[in-house]
Amino acid sequence: MKLAEALSLRADLQKRLAQLKGRMKESAKVQEGDTPPEDIAVLEKEFDSLLGQLETLIYRINVTNLATADDEGATLTALIARRDVLAMRVSSMREVLDFVSEPDNRYGRNEIKTVRLVDVAEARRKLDGHSRSLRELDMKIQGLNWTVELK
Template identity: 30%
Template sequence: MKLAEGLLLRADLLKKIEHLQNRIRPVLIVSNKNKPQEDPDALLAQLRQAIEDLQAIVVRINKTNNDTVVEGEGTLMEALAKRDALKMLAEKLRNIRSASQIHNSGDLNLKSTIDIKKLQIEMDQTGRAFRELDSKIQELNWLTVLKD
């Protein structure tokens, strides 16, 4: 199994766990005369198994991320952390840029306290770095065999 397939399996298991929890809720309590529409014990067993399966795939994904090297970035785990940091920085810079815009308030005494042009250049560089790193990561996800 490739790493990307393991990541898809993890996402599916997370959805399955949420779905099972939502199916269990309505069958937990019924009136004395009624039977639940589904067996809560069977649903709980499925939930427990899905969580065990999730634990196993997360361990395999983490082992793979720690053992796989991304050219120029260190391990895949380090590249993922860097990608997350770039994504966060890009989002925060966009928010700052938006907040620094002076809208038509009619007050001629207002001015921005930051250099918008420099900020835009940093936003562009950050976005490009994120996209390039994300592409490397996605490629490795489909090329790398998931560790046992």
């Protein structure tokens, strides 16, 4: 199985666990005299089984990420960490730019005037560069995910 397939399977297991948790909640408490829609013990057994599968899959994904390196020697784990931090940088920069770019809503001369302390054009140029780096890094990670076998 390719790493990308394992990642897809992990996402599916997480969705199934969330749905199962909802079913367990519906069956855990009912009005007096009513019967639960499903047997909670059966649901718990299925939940435990899925959790075991998820734990094994996460372990195998992590082992694979640590053992797989790109052509420059960086492990997938390092690339993922770099991508996560770069995504935080892009998100934060975009949020600041959106805030700074908002129009000044002064309705009269007596209201407080705000002044931009950021060169918006330069900040957008930097943001574009970081966004491009993020896309390229993400494509590199996706490429490795589809070529490497799960350990």
